[in-house]
Amino acid sequence: MIPQEIWIWVGAILTLFIFSFLYGDNPFYRFAEHLYVGVSVGYTIAITWHNFFYPDLVVPLFKQGNLFYLIPFLLGILYFSIFFPKISWLIRIPMGFVLGYSSGVAIPAILQANIIKQMQGTFLTPDLLKRPDLILWGIVSLIGVVATVIYFFFSREQKGLTKGMANLGIIFLMIGFGASFGYTVMARVSLLLGRLQFLLRDWLGVIK
Amino acid sequence: MSFWEKLGKIDRKIIFLLMAVVIIIPLLSPLNLVGKVGRRTQELFRAIDNLPENSYLLITIDFDPQSMPELYPMYLAILRHAFAKNLRVIVTGLWVTGVGLGEDGLKTVAPEYNKVYGRDYVFLGWKPGITAVVLGMGRSMKETFPTDYYGTSYDSLPIFTKDITYRDIPFMVSLSAGVPGYETWIAYAQSRFGIRIGAGVTAVSAADAYPYLQSGQLTGLLGGMKAAAEYEFLNEKAGFTKAFKPASQLMDSQSLAHLVIMILVIIGNISYFALRRKR
Numbered sequence: 321m322i323p324q325e326i327w328i329w330v331g332a333i334l335t336l337f338i339f340s341f342l343y344g345d346n347p348f349y350r351f352a353e354h355l356y357v358g359v360s361v362g363y364t365i366a367i368t369w370h371n372f373f374y375p376d377l378v379v380p381l382f383k384q385g386n387l388f389y390l391i392p393f394l395l396g397i398l399y400f401s402i403f404f405p406k407i408s409w410l411i412r413i414p415m416g417f418v419l420g421y422s423s424g425v426a427i428p429a430i431l432q433a434n435i436i437k438q439m440q441g442t443f444l445t446p447d448l449l450k451r452p453d454l455i456l457w458g459i460v461s462l463i464g465v466v467a468t469v470i471y472f473f474f475s476r477e478q479k480g481l482t483k484g485m486a487n488l489g490i491i492f493l494m495i496g497f498g499a500s501f502g503y504t505v506m507a508r509v510s511l512l513l514g515r516l517q518f519l520l521r522d523w524l525g526v527i528k
Numbered sequence: 529m530s531f532w533e534k535l536g537k538i539d540r541k542i543i544f545l546l547m548a549v550v551i552i553i554p555l556l557s558p559l560n561l562v563g564k565v566g567r568r569t570q571e572l573f574r575a576i577d578n579l580p581e582n583s584y585l586l587i588t589i590d591f592d593p594q595s596m597p598e599l600y601p602m603y604l605a606i607l608r609h610a611f612a613k614n615l616r617v618i619v620t621g622l623w624v625t626g627v628g629l630g631e632d633g634l635k636t637v638a639p640e641y642n643k644v645y646g647r648d649y650v651f652l653g654w655k656p657g658i659t660a661v662v663l664g665m666g667r668s669m670k671e672t673f674p675t676d677y678y679g680t681s682y683d684s685l686p687i688f689t690k691d692i693t694y695r696d697i698p699f700m701v702s703l704s705a706g707v708p709g710y711e712t713w714i715a716y717a718q719s720r721f722g723i724r725i726g727a728g729v730t731a732v733s734a735a736d737a738y739p740y741l742q743s744g745q746l747t748g749l750l751g752g753m754k755a756a757a758e759y760e761f762l763n764e765k766a767g768f769t770k771a772f773k774p775a776s777q778l779m780d781s782q783s784l785a786h787l788v789i790m791i792l793v794i795i796g797n798i799s800y801f802a803l804r805r806k807r
Contacts (some may be wrong), residue, residue, distance in 0.1 A: 433715040460769025507731035510753040514597020
């Protein structure tokens with residue numbers, strides 16, 4: 321078995337290869353980038369086989385003889401018909417099945433979670449009105465949502481009250497973008513910090 | 529070239545170097561800046577803390593190594609909290625490249641609390657299909673995961689006393705770096721089966737998660753490395769762990785880096801407006 325320290329060295333060297341892009345594009349960076357993509361694909365294939373394909377299809381179908389599993393097996397095989405022009409139309413069968421299933425499942429779920437529940441969350445409900453700590457933000461949210469939606473209402477010329485509300489909507493949008501940008505900065509710095517922690521702690525051992 | 533022009537055209541390599549210095553110095557010599565624990569972190573901590581002993585806690589690893597610096601410390605902190613409270617932990621995930629991280633976290637934390645695999649915690653690994661997997665767990669955990677990650681059959685795992693569903697799981701946490709992630713669990717597991725969900729997300733997507741708090745769809749939110757550090761602090765304060773706190777170690781550097789970025793943004797704007805006035 322290869323000792324763990326070797327993998328720390330491999331990780332550290334590959335990290336430095338990737339960091340070398342800060343100076344400019346170079347073969348070391350490209351090597352590490354291609355290696356990452358290759359390893360990810362190989363890893364995905366191995367996990368899919370061991371965690372799904374073998375226990376959930378090969379074992380029940382070929383070892384236990386459960387013929388029900390022939391249906392998903394054949395549907396899966398039909399995906400490969402794309403490589404044979406004469407029968408490539410067969411791919412429509414599994415694609416149709418997957419698209420039909422996905423749409424049927426997704427539409428009501430997304431509608432419920434992302435539209436109905438979100439609208440409910442914007443309303444000033446009696447429960448919210450009882451909470452002095454939440455009521456201010458409840459009102460701000462309601463005004464913000466209405467103003468932003470008005471900004472995106474293009475079916476009529478915006479003038480008078482709608483123009484004012486649309487301008488208010490822009491302010492809310494800008495605050496939202498600012499928050500997203502601030503969080504993005506934090507995320508990117510965090511990624512750098514994570515790698516530096518690995519280099520200084522796990523590899524070089526200069527911090528504890 | 530005027531001073532303002534020079535200022536607006538600083539070589540990016542100098543900025544990289546400046547950032548590196550600002551980040552490395554606090555790592556070598558910590559400043560011990562004091563932070564405040566956010567309300568959303570406290571909500572998630574309380575939600576897990578209030579679970580009765582031996583309750584199931586579902587943790588989903590919906591991220592990969594690219595988001596490891598932010599989400600992996602959250603995972604370790606939540607695991608420590610769960611094991612300290614003697615919860616039964618079920619770990620799975622919707623990202624195939626997160627499987628190794630899920631396993632690694634359990635192997636790191638479980639021995640600290642003398643937890644036994646199969647009895648106190650289980651790792652179910654990953655299955656393709658996303659919606660089919662999430663919906664399937666609401667109908668039958670056993671049918672969705674006939675075996676765990678290591679190939680042990682569901683019936684042989686003492687942690688499962690029966691074929692459980694979301695009804696048996698009072699709370700779950702999705703550690704999410706994108707799609708599929710906490711939104712998937714909300715859409716399919718919560719809207720259909722009503723499970724309570726908390727989320728840990730990368731800072732990039734934290735702003736997008738706030739509307740789900742307002743609507744009550746999320747119970748608590750950890751946004752980025754700062755929230756991970758807050759959770760580590762709460763764990764230590766409650767006496768649940770004395771283990772190394774990876775996120776907390778980096779917060780001084782994070783704060784200084786933000787300060788430098790803010791200064792650079794201000795300098796850039798001053799330079800821009802000064803040059804515009806000149807023209």
